[in-house]
Amino acid sequence: EPEVTQTPSHQVTQMGQEVILRCVPISNHLYFYWYRQILGQKVEFLVSFYNNEISEKSEIFDDQFSVERPDGSNFTLKIRSTKLEDSAMYFCASSESRNTEAFFGQGTRLTVV
């Protein structure tokens, strides 16, 4: 069964460093998402991406964040200058259309020290 794949599973980075979280969505899916979950808190929407552009973003998704689909398979989330409060589990998801089920990846645990 096709799955959304995320790498790495765990990333530790120093405050102020740039990180890139990688995702390979399911191949025939057209909508891509990033969510995050700070420890002990709810899963929060960050951004959705369709047709090579951001379709929606939350207040969390400020100028420090960017997303890219650099080729036909990868979907990346970049945090330019990480802060301690960026420490969280980041989930990538994809769906065939806006109205169909979103499939989630296993997540990348980002720890900023």
Next chain:
Amino acid sequence: AQRVTQPEKLLSVFKGAPVELKCNYSYSGSPELFWYVQYSRQRLQLLLRHISRESIKGFTADLNKGETSFHLKKPFAQEEDSAMYYCALKTGANSKLTFGKGITLSVRP
């Protein structure tokens, strides 16, 4: 703005007991409601959505617009139901999901 409330953090029951995981939402339009489940060390996966009106793994959930609720129920819990359960809301205009805080269901033998 939309919001999903799951008032309890933990529900612990014995095997065979009934289960009800509560979910209330706040949204002025017509929402689409979901339950996602996350088993230990596994990814979030869709359990059911209200428009399907189906029973998955013995779980059902009915959308009550009057009470703005979408409680998840199962008449007889099994040990393998132990997991984290998240209620989520999608609004018509967007594809994003708004999640509740989640509840841990623990089913004891």
